[in-house]
Amino acid sequence: MVLPGVYAPQADTLLLAAALRAERICPGMDVLEVCSGSGALSAYAARLGARVTAVDIGRRAALTTRINAMLAGRRVTVRRGDLTTAVAGRSYDLLFSNPPYVPSPLEALPRAGAARAWEAGRDGRALVDRICAAAPGMLRPHGVLLMVHSGLCAEEETLLRLERAGLRAAVVERARIPFGPVLRERLPWLRRRGLVPPDEESEELVVIRGEKR
Incomplete structure (x- = not known):
């Protein structure tokens, strides 16, 4: 169930679910989802x-996440807040996120409406970079971050930021x-910026895994 304006599960959701399965999540693990959207992955x-x-x-x-947890018969603690600020001081075995990552011609990020679920600044990294910075402090030793984003957002930059953060x-x-x-809709703008080649008609999605040393 997805309320109007909430990001519905799509291909990136399924890709992140596959990465979650590979982590062999087990009872007793403390897991945090940031940018939960529908709450399907939670x-x-x-x-x-x-x-x-x-x-x-x-x-x-947040309401959609609560409703879907209830419909699934699963217990999920839901917090409303800006990324990890709602759980400051806590630590987790696993943090996963499907944040907004679409490069945008908008001057500022939207503060409301459906576009809030995908608009992510000129390079698509407005939220991705903040998660890279926050995740190391939220993870326990050997804790894992899983984050999905578009290949348009420079996966190499994400890998470098996480490596530098330990x-x-x-x-x-x-x-x-x-x-x-x-x-x-914004292909002409993306191509003018050199983010999409003239003959490209598809987008690559990636899941990046970072494990705390």
Whole structure:
């Protein structure tokens, strides 16, 4: 169930779910989802046995996460807040996120509406960079970050930032999908910026894994 204006599960959700399965989540693990959207992945992690906390800045997203956890018969603690600020001082075995990552011609990030779920600044890294900075402090020793984003957002930059922050980082999942409505609409702008080659008609998604040393 997805309330209006909340990001519905899509290809990136499924890709992140595959990465979650590979982590062999077990009962007793403390797991945090940042930018929970519909909460589908939080409910999934809870089904695998984890103690799950889900955070989203949007009121409707937080409510949708609660409703979907209830519908799935899973216990998920839901907090509303800006990324990790709602759980400051806590630490986790696993942090995962599907943040907004679409490069945007907008001068500022939207503060409301459906576009808040995908608009991510001129280079698509407005939220990605903040998660890279916050995750190391939220993870326990050998804790893991899983984050999905577009290949348009420079996966090499994400890997470098995580390595510099003390995480062993690598791409663990890839998928190529046709451009969706948002990217198709702004293809001329993306091509002018050199983010999409003239003959490219699809987007690569990646899941990056960082493990705290």
